[in-house]
Structure formats: structure tokens, C-alpha cells
Amino acid sequence: MPRTIGVLTAGGDSPGLNAAIRAVGKSAQRSHGMHVIGFRDGFRGLMQNRFIRLDSEDLSGILTKGGTVLGTSREKVHKMDVGNGRPMDMRPMIRKVVEQHNLTALVCLGGGGTQKNALRLWKEGIPVVTLPKTIDNDVWGTDTAFGYDTALGIATEAVDRLHSTAHSHHRIMVVEVMGHNAGWLALGAGLAGGADSILIPEVPYQIDAVADSILQRKAGGSSFSIVVVSEGAMTHAERGEYDVLRSGVDQARNDDDEDHARAALDKFEEARSRATEEMAEQLEALTGLEARVTILGHVQRGGIPSAVDRVLATRLGTAAADAVAEGNLGVMIASRGEEAVPVPLEEVAGRRKTVPADHAWITSARRLGVNLGD
Numbered sequence: 001m002p003r004t005i006g007v008l009t010a011g012g013d014s015p016g017l018n019a020a021i022r023a024v025g026k027s028a029q030r031s032h033g034m035h036v037i038g039f040r041d042g043f044r045g046l047m048q049n050r051f052i053r054l055d056s057e058d059l060s061g062i063l064t065k066g067g068t069v070l071g072t073s074r075e076k077v078h079k080m081d082v083g084n085g086r087p088m089d090m091r092p093m094i095r096k097v098v099e100q101h102n103l104t105a106l107v108c109l110g111g112g113g114t115q116k117n118a119l120r121l122w123k124e125g126i127p128v129v130t131l132p133k134t135i136d137n138d139v140w141g142t143d144t145a146f147g148y149d150t151a152l153g154i155a156t157e158a159v160d161r162l163h164s165t166a167h168s169h170h171r172i173m174v175v176e177v178m179g180h181n182a183g184w185l186a187l188g189a190g191l192a193g194g195a196d197s198i199l200i201p202e203v204p205y206q207i208d209a210v211a212d213s214i215l216q217r218k219a220g221g222s223s224f225s226i227v228v229v230s231e232g233a234m235t236h237a238e239r240g241e242y243d244v245l246r247s248g249v250d251q252a253r254n255d256d257d258e259d260h261a262r263a264a265l266d267k268f269e270e271a272r273s274r275a276t277e278e279m280a281e282q283l284e285a286l287t288g289l290e291a292r293v294t295i296l297g298h299v300q301r302g303g304i305p306s307a308v309d310r311v312l313a314t315r316l317g318t319a320a321a322d323a324v325a326e327g328n329l330g331v332m333i334a335s336r337g338e339e340a341v342p343v344p345l346e347e348v349a350g351r352r353k354t355v356p357a358d359h360a361w362i363t364s365a366r367r368l369g370v371n372l373g374d
């Protein structure tokens with residue numbers, strides 16, 4: 001009897017997901033003679049046993065599509081809202097679904113949250129393999145994740161376009177890019193787009209330092225500036241508060257403590273929902289120049305994947321099918337150079353790859369005189 005592999009996509013969507021679904025599915029069928037099914041809407045659809053068959057014809061024509069043909073959701077398998085007023089541990093339900101389909105493995109495509117969910121299932125004896133997907137590029141253990149290159153291209157193009165209008169109007173253009181608490185997207189787009197200031201979560205900024213650099217440019221004859229700011233960029237004071245709240249979540253000893261600590265962190269993040277606009281207002285006041293804000297938002301996650309993301313998703317997707325066939329489970333297939341390397345989920349889950357202070361991109365930015373706000 002042919003073996004069956006299940007696939008799901010979880011967390012925020014990302015360009016390259018369909019390329020990865022196609023690669024896992026086609027490779028499992030063609031190279032290993034497996035059946036493939038896809039679960040709808042991430043771990044929620046898995047728990048509800050909502051699935052479709054992914055035969056060869058279903059996997060054709062999706063390589064270049066954005067989003068995910070399977071749908072996605074943000075869920076925690078051990079704390080899922082099922083409508084009865086308190087989150088439930090749905091792992092037993094998920095185990096039943098996996099057993100019912102007699103899955104050789106469940107391949108979960110997602111970012112940091114998905115790696116944690118997959119580890120929770122693996123620890124319950126459910127066979128899983130994961131792939132790293134995120135525009136934030138913050139999955140631990142892999143050089144990069146699919147989605148990042150496409151988002152980087154979109155953000156860079158936006159910075160390019162804002163350059164010409166900033167120049168015409170002698171304005172400060174503040175561009176907010178996604179990335180959650182990692183600065184890869186802002187740093188990459190800022191460098192590629194020739195930004196004058198790049199503010200990322202890993203380097204707390206001082207507003208006076210940003211304003212001074214803009215005034216220095218003005219004194220040197222450049223009456224416009226481009227400031228690329230990561231949505232998670234913070235001042236020193238905010239960073240201090242954030243670190244305390246974050247460690248409260250990370251060090252919580254039980255579920256109740258964690259819920260409590262997370263609520264405090266959510267409140268802090270909510271209070272920062274206008275952080276970029278407020279920063280632009282401060283820059284106007286400090287420099288006397290007009291400022292405009294562009295928030296790129298979900299545009300960065302939409303549309304067709306870049307060639308680099310398609311190749312990466314294809315490379316990792318085929319390696320995931322091989323890992324399942326070889327019985328190499330409980331791992332994330334990471335990209336390291338040109339290799340696809342299985343890394344134990346225990347090593348990956350719960351860790352975040354942020355920009356190191358001595359990263360080559362930071363060094364290059366400093367050499368070029370780009371202001372990093374510090």
C-alpha cells in the first residue's frame with residue numbers, strides 16, 4: 001500500500017509557498033510513489049480534518065502563484081480557540097486525524113510559530129518535517145527562508161520609487177517595512193535602495209541622532225532623506241521595556257503566567273501601533289523639513305514569488321520529500337549554502353534569527369555613512 005504524506009501551510013502567507021507545496025508533492029509522488037494530501041487553513045484545518053487530495057494535476061500550474069492554495073491560519077496546537085470560551089489542547093484530535101490517514105509524515109510549511117507547533121506535535125509522537133517560510137527571514141538554523149527574497153525585492157522597489165519623489169519635494173520619506181522583531185527586511189531594502197537612515201529592532205535608535213544626520217545631509221546640499229524603518233524598530237527606552245516584557249513571556253513557568261505576560265506584551269505593541277508616524281512627526285519638528293510616511297504592509301507578502309524564492313522552495317521541498325522517504329523526521333529542512341540540511345526541531349523551535357550587531361550588512365552600511373540611529 002502506497003505511503004501517504006500530508007502537507008499544510010501555517011502562519012502568515014509568503015511568496016513561494018505554492019512552489020514548495022508543488023515540490024514536496026511532485027517529488028513524493030514521482031520519486032517515492034507516495035500519495036499526497038493537503039490540509040486546508042493550517043493547523044486548524046488539520047484538526048478539523050479538512051483536506052484535499054493533491055494529485056499530479058492539482059500540483060500543476062501553481063509554481064508561480066502567490067499566497068497558498070491550501071490557505072493558512074495562525075494557531076497554537078496546544079491552545080486553540082474552538083469557540084467554547086477557553087483555548088483547548090487539540091493535539092489529541094490532530095493525532096486522530098494523522099492516524100486516520102495513516103500519514104507517513106506531515107510536512108508543515110511555516111515560520112517560527114510553525115516550527116514550535118511542529119515540535120509540540122513531534123513530542124506527542126506525530127511524524128513531522130518542516131520547511132522554513134517567512135518574509136521576516138528570522139527562522140533559526142537556516143541561511144534564509146522562502147518569501148524573504150520576494151519581499152525584499154518589493155520593499156526595495158518601493159524605496160527606489162520614493163527616492164525620486166523625495167528629491168522633487170525636498171522631503172523626508174519614512175518607509176515602514178515588515179519584519180516583526182527582526183531587521184533583515186529593513187536592512188536589506190535600505191542597503192539595496194540606498195537609504196540614508198535604516199532603523200532596525202536590533203539597533204535601538206535615538207531620534208536626535210536620526211535628525212542630526214538628516215540636518216547634516218541638508219548642510220551638505222541634500223535636502224531630502226530616505227529613512228527605512230522596520231516595524232519593530234525601537235528607541236532605547238522602548239527596547240528596555242520590550243526586553244523585560246519579552247523575557248516575561250519566554251520565562252513563564254506555566255500557561256497562565258504565559259497568557260498574563262503575553263497580554264502585557266500585546267498591550268505594549270498595541271501602544272506602538274503609530275510608532276512610525278510619531279517618529280516622522282518628531283523628525284519634522286527637529287529638522288524643520290516636511291516628512292511623509294509610507295507603510296508598505298501586506299503588499300510585501302503579495303504577488304508572484306521571485307525566481308530565487310521559487311528555486312529555494314523547490315530545492316527544500318524536494319529535500320523534504322526525501323527526508324520523509326528516508327524516515328528522517330522531527331526535522332526542519334534548512335538551507336545552508338547550496339545544501340538542504342535536516343536540523344532537529346528541538347534546535348530550531350523557540351529561537352529567532354535576528355541581525356547580529358557585527359553582521360556584514362551593518363558593517364557595510366556604517367562604512368557608507370548610513371545612519372543607523374545609534
Ligand code: F6P
Pocket residue numbers: 012111134135136178179180231301
Ligand atoms: O511574519 C510575517 C509578517 O508579515 C510580519 O512581518 C508581520 O509583523 C506579520 O506577519 C503581520 O501579520 P498579519 O498578517 O497577521 O497581520
